[in-house]
Amino acid sequence: MDNRKTINSYKYGIEDFEEVSPFELVDTLMVRDRIEKTKSEFTEKEWKEIEAVDDELKSKGKLAHDHLMKIEYKTHKEPKENWWWHVGE
Numbered sequence: 001m002d003n004r005k006t007i008n009s010y011k012y013g014i015e016d017f018e019e020v021s022p023f024e025l026v027d028t029l030m031v032r033d034r035i036e037k038t039k040s041e042f043t044e045k046e047w048k049e050i051e052a053v054d055d056e057l058k059s060k061g062k063l064a065h066d067h068l069m070k071i072e073y074k075t076h077k078e079p080k081e082n083w084w085w086h087v088g089e
Contacts, residue, residue: 003046006035011053018063022071025064032084054084061088 001009013028035042035050042050057064065088068075078085 001034003042006031007046007049007053010035010050014053014057014060017060017067022067022073025067026071026073029084033082036082057084058087064088 010028010031013024013031017025017028039047065075075085075089080086
């Protein structure tokens with residue numbers, strides 16, 4: 001997946017996660033994992049976009065956590081440094 005598609009996937013997944021299945025939020029958070037693993041491949045401008053989406057996720061933290069709990073997703077198995085899995089806990 002190229003950088004633009006990856007960023008868009010993350011962005012649109014966070015923008016409307018409340019309207020879709022909690023499993024799709026899991027997929028979106030997995031995209032954020034990929035972004036983190038390949039962070040050196042993103043430009044400064046792309047990182048600003050990612051950080052804006054991160055901020056949106058942080059502002060919706062409790063909602064995201066509650067959405068994941070609908071499927072009893074066990075966020076404790078995700079590393080704490082991957083904060084996006086633990087937002088709203």
